[in-house]
Amino acid sequence: MSELRLMKGNEALAEAAIRAGVDAYYGYPITPQSEVMEYLMAANPEKTTGMVVLQAESEVASINMVYGAAGAGKMAMTSSSSPGVSLMQEGISYIAGAELPCVVVNVVRGGPGLGTIQPSQADYFQTVKGGGHGDYKLITLAPASVQEMSDFMRLAFELAFKYRNPAMILSDGAIGQMMEKVELFDPIPRRTDEEVAQQCPWATTGRKRGTQKRVITSLRLVASVQEEFNIKLQKKYKQIQENEVRCEMIGCEDAQFVIVAYGSSARTSMKAVELARKSGLRAGLLRPQTLWPFPTKELRSLAERGVQGFLSVEMSAGQMVEDVRLAVNGRSRVEHFGRMGGVIASPSDIFEALKQFAAGEKKLF
Amino acid sequence: MELEDIIKEENIVFKKTKLLNDKPLSYCPGCGHGTVHRILMETLEELGIDEQTIGIAPVGCAVMAYEFMEIDMQEAAHGRAPALATGIKRVYPNKYVFTYQGDGDLAAIGTAETMHCCNRGENILIIFINNGIYGMTGGQMAPTTLEGAKTSTSPYGRDVSTMGYPIRITELIAQLPAVRYVTRQSVHTPAAVRKAKAAIKKAFEYQAEGKQGTCFIEFLSNCNSGWKMSAVQANKWMEENTFKYYVPGDIKDNFKLLKNPIVEL
Ligand SMILES: Cc1ncc(C[n+]2csc(CCOP(=O)(O)OP(=O)(O)O)c2C)c(N)n1
Ligand code: SF4
Numbered sequence: 205m206s207e208l209r210l211m212k213g214n215e216a217l218a219e220a221a222i223r224a225g226v227d228a229y230y231g232y233p234i235t236p237q238s239e240v241m242e243y244l245m246a247a248n249p250e251k252t253t254g255m256v257v258l259q260a261e262s263e264v265a266s267i268n269m270v271y272g273a274a275g276a277g278k279m280a281m282t283s284s285s286s287p288g289v290s291l292m293q294e295g296i297s298y299i300a301g302a303e304l305p306c307v308v309v310n311v312v313r314g315g316p317g318l319g320t321i322q323p324s325q326a327d328y329f330q331t332v333k334g335g336g337h338g339d340y341k342l343i344t345l346a347p348a349s350v351q352e353m354s355d356f357m358r359l360a361f362e363l364a365f366k367y368r369n370p371a372m373i374l375s376d377g378a379i380g381q382m383m384e385k386v387e388l389f390d391p392i393p394r395r396t397d398e399e400v401a402q403q404c405p406w407a408t409t410g411r412k413r414g415t416q417k418r419v420i421t422s423l424r425l426v427a428s429v430q431e432e433f434n435i436k437l438q439k440k441y442k443q444i445q446e447n448e449v450r451c452e453m454i455g456c457e458d459a460q461f462v463i464v465a466y467g468s469s470a471r472t473s474m475k476a477v478e479l480a481r482k483s484g485l486r487a488g489l490l491r492p493q494t495l496w497p498f499p500t501k502e503l504r505s506l507a508e509r510g511v512q513g514f515l516s517v518e519m520s521a522g523q524m525v526e527d528v529r530l531a532v533n534g535r536s537r538v539e540h541f542g543r544m545g546g547v548i549a550s551p552s553d554i555f556e557a558l559k560q561f562a563a564g565e566k567k568l569f
Numbered sequence: 570m571e572l573e574d575i576i577k578e579e580n581i582v583f584k585k586t587k588l589l590n591d592k593p594l595s596y597c598p599g600c601g602h603g604t605v606h607r608i609l610m611e612t613l614e615e616l617g618i619d620e621q622t623i624g625i626a627p628v629g630c631a632v633m634a635y636e637f638m639e640i641d642m643q644e645a646a647h648g649r650a651p652a653l654a655t656g657i658k659r660v661y662p663n664k665y666v667f668t669y670q671g672d673g674d675l676a677a678i679g680t681a682e683t684m685h686c687c688n689r690g691e692n693i694l695i696i697f698i699n700n701g702i703y704g705m706t707g708g709q710m711a712p713t714t715l716e717g718a719k720t721s722t723s724p725y726g727r728d729v730s731t732m733g734y735p736i737r738i739t740e741l742i743a744q745l746p747a748v749r750y751v752t753r754q755s756v757h758t759p760a761a762v763r764k765a766k767a768a769i770k771k772a773f774e775y776q777a778e779g780k781q782g783t784c785f786i787e788f789l790s791n792c793n794s795g796w797k798m799s800a801v802q803a804n805k806w807m808e809e810n811t812f813k814y815y816v817p818g819d820i821k822d823n824f825k826l827l828k829n830p831i832v833e834l
Contacts, residue, residue: 227660228656228659228660230655230656256659256660258655258659260652260655260685261681261682261684261685262681264649264652264681264682265649265652265655265681265682265685266652268645268646268649268652268653268656268682269652269653269655269656269659270656271643271645271649271652271653271656272625272643272652272653272654272655272656272657273656273657273659273660274656275643275653275656275657276623276643276656276657276660276661278660280656280660294646295646295649298645298646302643302644397661408623408641408642408643408657409623409641409661409664410619410620410621410622410623410640410641410664411619411620411639411640411641412620413619413620417635417638417639417640417641417642418641418642419635419641419642419643419644420642420643420644421626421635421643421644422644423632423633423644
């Protein structure tokens, strides 16, 4: 039964994992997302759905456990925060190179280094521009509410399996820690081993005699073979770009200025848009729900329609702003406004920045 | 009697296991990797468990083990095979899982994954090929390289005061309470091969009994290319040097330590 509950973002995500029929969670504690594993351990889904929950010795181990289970066709996931996700990059690259479906959650905190446990969005580049080595892409979902922490859990697995590609839920410490009302979806039963074998003929579940063996690998020693694979990946990525962009647009129809923001920045930006509208400034919000694929077309058409400027609001030194610039491609002005290091810009800070931006100011912080 | 009279189905006394294909092995002639591949696949065939087995290949000379072994396999990042094995075994507790790792893979970059996999007592078999060197990358020092031994990154011999001691990781593993069976074998003589194969068989039989503990088999092997010797010389050198520091034999069985693992030098 769909069910209404008051939950933390991290808890909603964990509950959604159980309800989505996930087979295995492998993780290592780190603030601000430790509630994910704590919730799962307390819920003990091994007794109900049969979902495995295991505390690994490191994030390196967690992501490689995910590789193993995903390579055997199971729905496997891990979650961490920035320093831990940095450790996972090798594994994520291998998973992309072996075309395995899985979900990685990053509840981002401020960096670089050990940084701060306060919320941040400074891992955007790491997530959508690579992070690990080689040409690969992560399907990246950016929840902006506790509700989306739950909904995107299921969506991330759907997309990961649809394209045999790792998916990332890029959240932040604020969304992970805050409590909100959430409508939980009805539990989906975990797939049986027979269903896994049927749906994932590529999975290593033991080779039946007289059939082809299955090999999960990212190794392609011959350059031409590797290139052929790279071309195949790029084709897949193009397909994802064409079909899977998701974003929310609020007040953009008549907006002269549009704020582009995701995650918790989108929430504060929404308030700033309201303040602007009250003051007579026609502002709107474009909130990417997928960061890769990025809503390039949507931004471009807003620019073509005559939006005068786009303000990228991020809790970072300005990362997504580069993708906004690429999308707008010189048609309108683009600037960034944001705080760093775990500091959250208030709606009035953003409103001020927007006013200055509208007045032609360039340096906003 | 003509040759044709002898080459007949009923006269066959030995056949290559079907679980190894006919591709030429990528290993140097006389290297232990090939022999361990063979007895491993023979054992799966003899036990009839190949359809339920998933193997994990390492990064090292055996990186392409899956090219030769006709079973479902996954290729891990360098050192991470035990984590992959854990991931698989936890979601398929009734399947057989083994890792196949070199000494750089298992005792250097993958030490944490190996130790913790064993500490959890994952019900898998870890196959550890100790050739005292990094074979694949061209003969650099491994954590297992003997004191004084010359490699491309210890050209004046391993100096333990700056490079550390050759690690007896197998003895360390044996200390972990969740580890069920630990043995050190070699495949350099027919007699050694027979014993080694019996050890593999025992490990899979233990695995069949359900989650009880990890099985760990070290194979002392030559890396004749890396050691810059002929295969025969390398095996002789191994008997005279390696066997003194890494003493062959069973170390632990059914959770009982069989000998003081800290061998006197
Ligand atoms: C992260 C990473 N670091 C380094 C390497 C390079 N590398 C490949 S194989 C290897 C050592 C292999 O030695 P060992 O595990 O002893 O296996 P052997 O080749 O001797 O069988 C190294 C360092 C790599 N592939 N990945
Ligand atoms: S380099 Fe050494 S370990 Fe590798 S195949 Fe040759 S002899 Fe064997």
